[in-house]
Amino acid sequence: MQQELKSELTRQNILNESFKLFYENGFKTTSVDKIMKATKLTKGAFYHHYKNKKELGLAVISLKLEKRVCEGMILPLYKTGNALEILEDTFVERLKSFPVYDKQHGCPMNNFINEIGDLEIAYQMALRSIIEEWKTALINLIDRGKTEKTINESISSTAVAVYLISAFEGIRGIRKLYDNDAILDEYIVGLSLYLKQIKI
Amino acid sequence: MQQELKSELTRQNILNESFKLFYENGFKTTSVDKIMKATKLTKGAFYHHYKNKKELGLAVISLKLEKRVCEGMILPLYKTGNALEILEDTFVERLKSFPVYDKQHGCPMNNFINEIGDLEIAYQMALRSIIEEWKTALINLIDRGKTEKTINESISSTAVAVYLISAFEGIRGIRKLYDNDAILDEYIVGLSLYLKQIKI
DNA sequence: AGTAAAACATACCGACTAGTATTTTTTTGA
DNA sequence: TCAAAAAAATACTAGTCGGTATGTTTTACT
Numbered sequence: 071m072q073q074e075l076k077s078e079l080t081r082q083n084i085l086n087e088s089f090k091l092f093y094e095n096g097f098k099t100t101s102v103d104k105i106m107k108a109t110k111l112t113k114g115a116f117y118h119h120y121k122n123k124k125e126l127g128l129a130v131i132s133l134k135l136e137k138r139v140c141e142g143m144i145l146p147l148y149k150t151g152n153a154l155e156i157l158e159d160t161f162v163e164r165l166k167s168f169p170v171y172d173k174q175h176g177c178p179m180n181n182f183i184n185e186i187g188d189l190e191i192a193y194q195m196a197l198r199s200i201i202e203e204w205k206t207a208l209i210n211l212i213d214r215g216k217t218e219k220t221i222n223e224s225i226s227s228t229a230v231a232v233y234l235i236s237a238f239e240g241i242r243g244i245r246k247l248y249d250n251d252a253i254l255d256e257y258i259v260g261l262s263l264y265l266k267q268i269k270i
Numbered sequence: 271m272q273q274e275l276k277s278e279l280t281r282q283n284i285l286n287e288s289f290k291l292f293y294e295n296g297f298k299t300t301s302v303d304k305i306m307k308a309t310k311l312t313k314g315a316f317y318h319h320y321k322n323k324k325e326l327g328l329a330v331i332s333l334k335l336e337k338r339v340c341e342g343m344i345l346p347l348y349k350t351g352n353a354l355e356i357l358e359d360t361f362v363e364r365l366k367s368f369p370v371y372d373k374q375h376g377c378p379m380n381n382f383i384n385e386i387g388d389l390e391i392a393y394q395m396a397l398r399s400i401i402e403e404w405k406t407a408l409i410n411l412i413d414r415g416k417t418e419k420t421i422n423e424s425i426s427s428t429a430v431a432v433y434l435i436s437a438f439e440g441i442r443g444i445r446k447l448y449d450n451d452a453i454l455d456e457y458i459v460g461l462s463l464y465l466k467q468i469k470i
Numbered sequence: 471a472g473t474a475a476a477a478c479a480t481a482c483c484g485a486c487t488a489g490t491a492t493t494t495t496t497t498t499g500a
Numbered sequence: 501t502c503a504a505a506a507a508a509a510t511a512c513t514a515g516t517c518g519g520t521a522t523g524t525t526t527t528a529c530t
C-alpha cells in the first residue's frame with residue numbers, strides 16, 4: 071500500500087514538473103533529462119513509470135491540461151444565474167485573474183495544440199477531446215440561455231461556442247508578444263460587443 | 271554582379287526551405303542540418319550567409335511570414351467597396367482557399383507566436399510588428415466604414431480588429447485537431463454573426 | 471528472516487545538435 | 501592571366517537527445 075502511494079507520488083512529481091517545463095519551454099524541446107533533473111530523480115525512475123516521452127505527453131494532456139481547462143473555463147459555466155452574464159464573467163474573469171507568468175507563456179493547451187496538434191493522431195485526439203468538452207459546456211449554457219429567454223434563439227449555439235473559444239485561444243497566444251495588458255483589454259471590449267449581439 | 275545574384279539565390283533557397291520546414295515541424299526542432307540538406311547545400315554555405323539560427327529565424331519572420339500575412343490578409347483590406355463586405359470576404363475567402371496542407375499545419379505566424387513568442391525579445395518584436403501592421407489595416411478599414419456610414423460609429427475599431435485577429439488565429443490552431451472543415455464552417459457562422467453586430 | 475517484485479540509480483548507446491576552423495572552388499576586376 | 505575575395509565544402513567539436521541494459525535499494529508478503 072505504501073508502495074502504491076510512493077509510486078503515485080512519483081508519477082505526480084514527474085507530471086507536475088513536466089507540465090511546468092512544457093509550459094515554459096515547449097514539449098519537443100523539453101528533454102526527459104531536464105524533467106528528471108527537476109524531479110530530483112533519475113532517468114531510471116522515469117522509464118519505470120512511463121513507456122516513453124509520448125506517453126508522458128499524453129498523460130500531461132489528459133491529466134493536467136484537461137483539469138486546468140475544466141476548472142478554469144468549464145466548471146464556471148455550470149453556475150446558476152443569467153447565462154449571458156456567466157459567459158462574460160467566465161471569459162473576462164479568467165483573463166483578468168492570470169498572473170504575469172501565465173500571460174507571458176500563453177495558454178498551455180493552446181501551446182500544445184499549435185506545437186504538436188499536427189504531429190500525431192494520438193495527440194490530436196487527446197487535445198480535441200478537451201476542446202469538445204469545452205465546446206459542449208458552452209453550447210449547453212447558451213441553450214439554457216435560449217430557453218430562459220435571455221439569449222437570442224435565432225443564433226447558432228455551436229457557432230458562438232466555437233467563435234468564443236477561437237478568440238480566447240487566439241488572444242492568449244498574441245498576448246505573448248506584448249509586455250502589457252493593453253491587447254487583452256481590447257480583446258475584452260471586442261468580446262463584450264460579441265456577447266451583446268446574442269442577447270435577446 | 272553574377273556573384274551577388276548567386277548569393278541572393280542561395281539566401282532565398284535557404285529562406286524558402288527554412289520556412290517550409292519550420293511550418294511543418296516547428297522552429298526549434300528544425301535543425302540547420304535538415305535545412306541545408308533540403309537546399310542541397312552544406313553547413314558552410316549556411317554560416318557564410320547567416321550569423322546563426324536566430325538570425326535565420328528573424329529573417330524568416332520579417333521576409334516570409336510578413337509577406338504571407340500581408341498578401342493574404344492585409345492587402346485585400348485596401349480594396350474599394352463596402353468595408354463590411356471586404357472584411358467578411360477577406361476572412362472567409364482566406365479560410366476557404368487554404369489547401370489541406372495549410373489547414374493541417376495551421377497559421378505559420380501563429381505557430382511562431384505560440385512556439386517562440388515568449389522566448390526572446392527579438393522574436394517578440396518581429397512578430398508583433400506583423401500583428402500591428404494587420405491590426406492597423408483593419409482599423410483603417412473599419413474607420414472608413416464608419417465615415418461611409420456602413421459601420422456603426424459607436425463600436426471600437428481597435429476592439430473589433432483585435433477580436434477578429436484573435437478568433438482567426440485561434441481557429442487556425444484548433445483546426446489542426448480535426449480531419450475535416452466542420453469546425454471552420456462553425457467559425458465562419460460565428461464570424462458572420464459578429465460582423466452583423468458592427469453593421470449600421 | 472527470506473524472497474520476489476517494485477522502485478529507482480548508474481552507465482552507456484548511436485544519433486543528432488549549433489557552431490567553428492579550415493580548405494577548396496568559383497567569381498571578380500585589373 | 502592572375503591574385504584577391506566571395507561562395508561553398510569538408511571535417512570537426514563538445515554537448516544533448518531518447519532510449520536501453522543492468523545494477524542497487526526499498527517494499528511487500530509469507
